[in-house]
Amino acid sequence: EEWQDIILDRAKSMLERDKNHAAILIWSCGNESCGGKDLYVMSEYFRQADPTRLVHYENIFWDRRYNGTSDMESQMYPTVADIKKFLAEHRDKPFICCEYTHAMGNSIGGMHKYTDLTDEEPLYQGGFIWDFVDQAIWHKDRYGKDALAYGGDFGDRPNDGNFSGDGILFADRKLTTKMQDVKFNYQNFDLDVTAEQVTIHNKSLFTDTASYELHLELMLDGKTIWETTADAPHILPGESGTVSLEDLPLTNAGEETVTASLCLKEDTLWAKRGFEIAFGQGTWHVDEVEVPEPQEAVCATDFVKSARRFHYTPNMELETKPEKPLHIVHGDIDLGVRGTGFEIMFSGASGNLTSYKCNGVELIEEAPKPSFWRAPVDNDYGSRRDFMTAQWKLASLYRRCVKKELLDDAGNWQEFDWFGQLGQKEYEASSISVRFTYELATQPLSSCRMTYTVVPDGSIKVELDYDAVEGLPEIPDFAMIFTMPADYGQVRFYGYGPLDNYADRQRGAKLGIFETQAKDEVEPYLLPQETGNHCGVRWIEVTDHRGRGVRLAMDEEPFEASALPYSAHELENARHAYDLPEVHHTFLRASLGQCGVGGDNTWGAPVLPEYTVKNTAKHFAFYFKGI
Structure with missing residues (x-):
């Protein structure tokens, strides 16, 4: 009780300072301070002084004596399964995650599980990603070059290492590739695309889709062959509507993909006209369809039908x-x-x-090698997956x-x-x-x-087989590595991009043909780690400036791939970007699939089981060819 007056004084000062800020939606009684009567009295003060706003306090989760302190159930880093279990028993308050999907390093895997839950469970009201931006300090390395420093770099002991590197932006405010999925998971419109129609679900509370333009793009084997833009139809908040694709000019010539995007109609203070607000894609392979003569499209509904969705036959003759x-x-x-x-x-x-x-x-600098390891991500260290799967590092070496x-x-x-x-x-x-x-x-x-x-055409069909051995752990990656000179640094691929993506973080990626460079595929995390992976790859090319190089192409199923200037072991050995060696090679990797990156938290949460690579018999096949 001796603390109650000073706690209330602090609450009053905060309320008077911030009460006229339109951005303040909820008053908070503090953070990570357990529970008790003093905090409950503070919450009652907020309700009496400002009945227009809600009151939040997370730590009643640890001290239920004064459960009325918070107007909402607030927890940090619960799993989706735990949220469902809690709400099955407690229906008296809305539920939020005051912190969730810990964004440390290469993370945010499985975030879509949470955002999907907001559509399924009305009491679940979403959450707040921890954190917005990496916290690091510019300093000079031993050679006088600017570098971002973290705990321990100043001789400080004890320290938390790079634990403040948990942003969806880097410390210099540049976007991380994690934003690709954050943007998609937070979009207020779902666009379901088939060959017959686009169904738009407007999840906004106030905005009509007529505020946007609908852009439609048809690709054949990743190349754009037709597109059009028109005003989006009127679909009110909370409602759904369709756009017919009756005159879609299918080609009967390969894999076809339609991308539907809602885009800004006009310039705004924060983005220019044409900025994409939301998108959806549909992919199919069309067989034996009569294709009419192509005609110029005049509006968003000028499309045709006759297709089978999500059936793909590889064109690898x-x-x-x-x-x-x-x-x-x-x-x-x-x-x-x-x-x-x-x-x-x-x-x-x-x-x-x-x-x-x-x-x-x-074209081959070193003999190809099987690889079962990836440079551990921060979540691997946090859950000790690096230790549990270390047998596969030895197998790779x-x-x-x-x-x-x-x-x-x-x-x-x-x-x-x-x-x-x-x-x-x-x-x-x-x-x-x-x-x-x-x-x-x-x-x-x-x-x-x-x-x-x-x-005969110079292609090599490459097959990697493994018969499961009982007693070994799950496998971080199941891949082949081709080492080439660094001159082969131009990268072009047909798969999910443009930014890197993983089994549990790929919803925001689009299927298409993308061009990049091996050096640009390395994300500048405070702690170097796995980076640059792409799912759903049909083919990938790595070439020099003259166009000479190597193409890897799928056999029967798309695969995962990356092209990096560093090996997994070089990335793992570095504690900072400046610890990485001078670039001498390009490491071209084709993978049956690697483990997801995880992200429920970075202090023990495992990658969700459906995104791990089990220790079972495996067969991986693809084609290698010089170009």
């Missing part, structure tokens, strides 16, 4: 060549394959693909080839002792398949198989 166009040279150590415009070499000594020349230019096989004409794998085959054998073939089996440095011991099938 290889060029037809004469029979047996490949010249095979099988020596006592190496096996060479020559075709028109390319030369490929497999080494029996190292048990791997060691050379791929396209028109005389070597250390392996030994224990079997080398060739596929014979009868379709059977034959083990081949390359060192025992003295002399040279030359022959022609229409294709050749080589398989290497590696033991991986895990306990218990595990293994994987890498299979390369060379086909």
Whole structure:
């Protein structure tokens, strides 16, 4: 009770100072101060002095003696499952997350679970992302260059390290790639797109969709072939409406995608006309549809129908060549394959693909390698996923080839002792398949198989197989890494972008063809970590300034990919950006899928189970080709 007067004095001073600010919606009794009678008296003062505003206090969660202190149930970092469980038993107050989806480093995975809940549960009123901006201080590194510093960089002990690097903006106020999903999850309009229509759900409280323009874009295999803009239809707040796509000019030629966007009609103080407020996409593959002659569209409803939604058949036809166009040279150590415009070499000594020349230019700097590891993100450290899955870091660093096989004409794998085959054998073939089996440095011991099938146009079908071994943890990533010279730094891909995205953070990404550079795919987190991943990749190209390089293309299913100037191990070893080495390589990665990044909190919350990579048998296939 001796504290009550000073607590009330503080409350009165705050109210008098801020009562005329239009931005103040709710009075707060404080933060992380447990509970008690004094705080309840403060809340009653707010209600008496200003009955027009609500009162908030989170810490009644820890002290229920004065539950009336807060007009709402407020909790920090509950899971969606916990919110549902609480509201199933308590229906007396609205529920908010005064802090949620902790945005430290590469984070905000699973945020859509919370925003989806606001549509399903009327008592759940949303939450506040912690935090808005990274907190770091400019200083000089040992060489006099400007660098952002965090806890411990000033000789301060104890400290919280980079724990204040939890913003959706960086400390210099530049946007993080996390904003791509934040913007989408917070948009007030859902746009569901099929080949027949766009259905718009207006979740706004006051705004009619007629305040915006509706922009429609049709893409074929990622390339825009038709678009139009018109006034959006009148759909009142809380209501839904449709826009017919009766005259959509389908092509019957590949994967087709329609993007529908609501955009500003006029310039505003905060954005120019055309700024996208909300979007939705629909993707399908059209088979055997009669396509009318294309006509110029005159309004937003000039579209056609006749499609199957979300069915995709890859268009990966290889060029037809004469029979047996490949010249095979099988020596006592190496096996060479020559075709028109390319030369490929497999080494029996190292048990791997060691050379791929396209028109005389070597494109492989190091032998490709399987990779089961990613540079841990802050949430991995917080939940100790780095420790729990460390076996897979060893597997990515250390392996030994224990079997080398060739596929014979009868379709059977034959083990081949390359060192025992003295002399040279030359022959022609229409294709050749080589398989290497590696033991991986895990306990218990595990293994994987890498299979390369060379086909006449110079493409190599690459397959990575793993048979699950009981006793090993979940897998951070299941990928192949191709190391190329840093000259190959131009990146172009057909997949989800333009910014990086992950299994649990990809709703804000769009399907399309995007161009970037490997160096720009590295997000400048205070602590370097996993970055630059893209989901839903159909193909990715990494080239030099002359257009020479490598293309990876899907076999049957889209994959995940990245192209970075640093390896996962280099990113993990660095504590600051200035700890990263000089750039010498481009690391091109194709992945069956990596673990989500998580984000419920950064002090123990795991990645949601549906976004982890289980320790089960796996098969990953894609095509590699020089361009």
